[in-house]
């Protein structure tokens with residue numbers, strides 16, 4: 085984990101990897117492939133997600149994703165931030181302090197991309213809220229799986245998964261989410277790895293492994 089400059093004294097031993105991207109881009113598949121590879125190399129891996137990585141988070145996830153009817157934009161942003169605050173404090177930081185590898189589906193970049201795409205809230209405000217919630221924690225590696233929203237939609241339809249509230253939003257919303265993710269990646273090239281998610285899963289997994297291997301210096305090296 086890296087910290088913002090004002091929190092730089094809190095060093096951690098483990099490695100923290102997040103997966104980001106729109107709905108239906110294959111985050112879960114890639115997180116699973118990475119988890120299997122790292123576990124096979126002898127690392128202790130904690131697999132988690134936002135929202136919903138903890139017991140409290142599961143309750144919050146139910147509100148933000150399954151509540152019928154509107155949730156005010158600021159309330160929604162605070163709910164994601166509340167989930168995040170509890171998740172980072174009680175699960176992610178302790179695992180990293182033990183020197184473990186944390187593989188996480190979604191983090192604050194999702195808040196900036198999704199809550200920002202609603203056009204009501206400002207991206208910087210959302211990011212600052214999340215950084216306050218997590219006491220400045222930023223992942224070592226963030227993999228952005230980038231895919232044309234229409235392709236992602238087709239995958240979700242093929243999976244025949246019921247839509248949650250956000251997945252059912254309009255196509256232009258998803259186009260804004262995608263653009264927001266890409267500009268976040270552009271702003272932090274050191275943290276982000278952007279992968280074309282239309283490539284075969286095995287090729288994507290290889291690109292992810294390469295980036296993770298490059299960052300494994302501080303953790304036990306794979307054999």
Ligand code: TYD
Nearest residue numbers: 107134135164190191194195198199250251
């Ligand atoms: P995800 O768990 O990836 O969905 P699924 O389990 O259905 O594949 O994400 C759930 C939704 O939550 C997704 O549409 C994006 C949204 N989300 C936000 O809007 N803001 C956030 O901060 C996070 C973490 C997720």
